[in-house]
Amino acid sequence: MSREKELKNITVWSFIGNFVLLVFKFVAGLCGRSSAMLADAVHSLSDFATDIVVFICIHLSSKPIDDDHDYGHGKYETLATSVIGVVLLFVGVGIFWSGASKIYGFYVLGEPIVSPGKIALIAALVSILVKESLFQVTAAVGRRYESQTVLANAWHHRSDAFSSVATASGIAGAIWLRDSWTILDPLAAVIVSVLVVKVAIKLTVPAVNDLLEKSLPEEVETEILDTIGAVDKVQDPHHLQTRRIGNDYAIEAHIRVDGKMTVDEAHEIMSRVERRLREKYGQGTHITLHVEPVK
Template identity: 60%
Template sequence: MEQALDKQNTEREKGIYRVTVMGSIVNFLLLVFKFFAAFFGHSAAMLADAVHSLSDFVTDIIVILFVRISAKPEDESHDYGHGKYETLATAIIGILLLFVGFGILWSGVSSIYRFLQGGSLQEPGILALAAALISIVSKEVLYRYTVFKGKKLNSQAVIANAWHHRSDALSSIGTAIGIGGAI
């Protein structure tokens, strides 16, 4: 019985790693592409979106680390195991989302303020718009895959990470609208 439970926990941990590693690869590729598109597409909005993708990559690393810790069996100082660490990872991801949201808000408000004070805004290029559209599609697909796996694996940290993917897709919609309007 105990062996079957250990095998089930090992399979769950492997499943969480697989979905999180896949997400981290997509996030890494997107953040590199977005930084490239922000620089060559002259888009402050795409730069903010790239920073958001960077935060997705960081949360993927958090999930990997905390799931490894939470999978450890009980010991002398943890009578019920280490499962609460996955809950802690979920809380950290939520806090990071909050800070990223405030950072994006600050960047947008600062740009608007500079514009209202007589500053000029550089017109973004089509590359920035393409990056936003690619991000929307890829992050929505990643969200759906990750939330499906999170429910299947019964992992709140994976589900929280899926919602982080969704928030990136939603912020990319705003970015695409802003870039498209500026073009």
């Protein structure tokens, strides 16, 4: 099965799972009068929406190089990861605001909080099981094909599983302890929001850095220079410039060779350098080398 087909397949399964959970959670939240479950349902809604984004971007990023995209379409995956992160961030802030408002109303305004029903607790437990299973399967596929977007979507699943753990704890406490402990329901929603925002930042920052053409980490650049310098007859690799294009590296460097070499000899050395780099960093690595003579 091709990379694109398997990535799309796991995204479709995520799409189906999130849709079923979305409906179940909203019904459970409304029938069970649980703000924490409704917050969890909103989180699943963001999962559902981002699955659509992921599917589209996987399709676009898998397109070959064309006249309009000399470096391929890999940035679409990075863009999708950024979108997922930003959506998660807004979801987290929204959940926090909703939960904090209910806590404020309870303690400051004296507004009562209705004890949630058991259906909300059942929905939270089902969500934990389903979302953790989706995380494990999606993460395995993402790692196998080194897909930033699918891995980001996997962590979106796990953040939902974490949020459901907090939701289940809050709902269970509110059901069994009752009275003043009903505050545990919106408190769980606030805890969920913090977890969601943390995952959002973890996903968004690296993706935005890639979109802004940030260089590869210093240790990777040092390794690249060592790899180039280890090729026979190459001297003083320098002026290294690097960035990521989707899942691939883009490497540009200057090398020095004996100025008395023929063009054919210099070209053969460059070819050996390119082969060595692609063996180490993948066949999709974009490499540009500039040769300078050693006088």
